Amino acid sequence: MEYPQKSLTIHLYRYEEVVSSLIWCIIQRKYTESVFWALELYDSGMMDGIFQKLQESWLLYAGFGPNCYSVLLQMNHSEIDRDDLVKTLYMWSRVTPDATVAQLLIRGSVTPTNWTVRFPHSSVYQTVEMAIHDCLKRGKVLEAWTLSRAMSPKDKWDIIYKQIPNNSYRDSITKTIQSLNISEHVRLATCFVLAAIPDAILKASIAELKPVTIPSELLTTVSDWDEENSIRKRRCLAIRPEAITYTCERSSLPMKESALMDIHYNLEANLRDSYCWQIILDDYMEHGQWKSDTYKEMFYNTYFSYPSDDIPDEWPSKDKELSHGRGLGKTTEVALRQHLSYMLRNKTCLGAYICGITPPTGMPPTLQWDDLYANLEGDCSKFLESQLPFTSIAKRFEVV
Numbered sequence: 001m002e003y004p005q006k007s008l009t010i011h012l013y014r015y016e017e018v019v020s021s022l023i024w025c026i027i028q029r030k031y032t033e034s035v036f037w038a039l040e041l042y043d044s045g046m047m048d049g050i051f052q053k054l055q056e057s058w059l060l061y062a063g064f065g066p067n068c069y070s071v072l073l074q075m076n077h078s079e080i081d082r083d084d085l086v087k088t089l090y091m092w093s094r095v096t097p098d099a100t101v102a103q104l105l106i107r108g109s110v111t112p113t114n115w116t117v118r119f120p121h122s123s124v125y126q127t128v129e130m131a132i133h134d135c136l137k138r139g140k141v142l143e144a145w146t147l148s149r150a151m152s153p154k155d156k157w158d159i160i161y162k163q164i165p166n167n168s169y170r171d172s173i174t175k176t177i178q179s180l181n182i183s184e185h186v187r188l189a190t191c192f193v194l195a196a197i198p199d200a201i202l203k204a205s206i207a208e209l210k211p212v213t214i215p216s217e218l219l220t221t222v223s224d225w226d227e228e229n230s231i232r233k234r235r236c237l238a239i240r241p242e243a244i245t246y247t248c249e250r251s252s253l254p255m256k257e258s259a260l261m262d263i264h265y266n267l268e269a270n271l272r273d274s275y276c277w278q279i280i281l282d283d284y285m286e287h288g289q290w291k292s293d294t295y296k297e298m299f300y301n302t303y304f305s306y307p308s309d310d311i312p313d314e315w316p317s318k319d320k321e322l323s324h325g326r327g328l329g330k331t332t333e334v335a336l337r338q339h340l341s342y343m344l345r346n347k348t349c350l351g352a353y354i355c356g357i358t359p360p361t362g363m364p365p366t367l368q369w370d371d372l373y374a375n376l377e378g379d380c381s382k383f384l385e386s387q388l389p390f391t392s393i394a395k396r397f398e399v400v
Helices: 016-028 031-043 050-063 068-074 080-094 099-111 129-137 141-150 153-163 169-178 184-196 199-206 216-225 267-272 275-281 292-303 332-345 369-387
Strands: none
Touching: 016 031, 016 050, 016 332, 031 216, 050 068, 050 099, 050 184, 050 332, 068 080, 068 199, 080 216, 099 141, 099 184, 099 332, 099 369, 129 141, 129 153, 129 369, 141 184, 141 369, 153 169, 153 184, 153 275, 169 184, 169 199, 184 292, 184 369, 267 275
């Protein structure tokens, strides 16, 4: 089920901002905050599709880091107990993510379309496919990916399956990744990395996480949250600006404006349009109208009782702005650059930065990977075909 981005959760946060906060906190290994946002979605009954969103971000920014593939498999389980969710999120925060897949996609999207083979090689490449296969065999995944921009997604999958032995464990992983309902080019880039990484790295990635004891302070914190009946007091965390930069509407909203109308004059309308509140309001409304003034009073006394809660437009500004603060006022270009900086910060990389392509200085105009690479295919194909065959290039040592 798809929820409107501005839907309100059970504690009156915007759905899109809770999802972005959850993804950001998981990738940044902030387990207490990730548990908070995950429980916000769980208690709102708005978990549909969340694991699909997590899978795409996990492949991009965690990839084949130690234990990371075993975590990806856990993200297939959409039915999860609330207590298990807390334990699972803590376990996920203990892995070391790897951002090679994100690096491939970014660098491939901004490398000029007239890029061609310049690294040393002994074979004469008669076709682009031959060059890609040789690059993958030699672990040159960035060059292989850059060359593959000249091919359709179907041709890329054919190369991957030719490179990976049938009925091998890598073949099984490839089929699992290919079956995910996420961006095709995220899946393709992941499988290019899979085809090239050494067995030792893959072995570490598929290893199961060792069971650990959840810190007592985390369990105590969750218990304190659960014992709090006041909606206003239960809103313990503010939405981090870095978590919603580029990904949410408030990123581009002018700094002089805010999203407070969601919970001010438009509160009742937004509650009626929000999935979790629709279920609650069924006991008090019929056909979008209060059953009576008595039922309306009963609703507000139950969920926004005075003085512990009161209606949100009576809350102090600091409480309201936990969820509906001011806009960040960022242009798309600035927001995208900052978003990638936040997501890639302190991440390891299996090798995309030590390959032979000079790091590009630009940034992609968007993160819609399938559209970006579809637009590159024609120009890249035309140029590379004009350069065939790629003759051998030898290393030369000069004595000075």
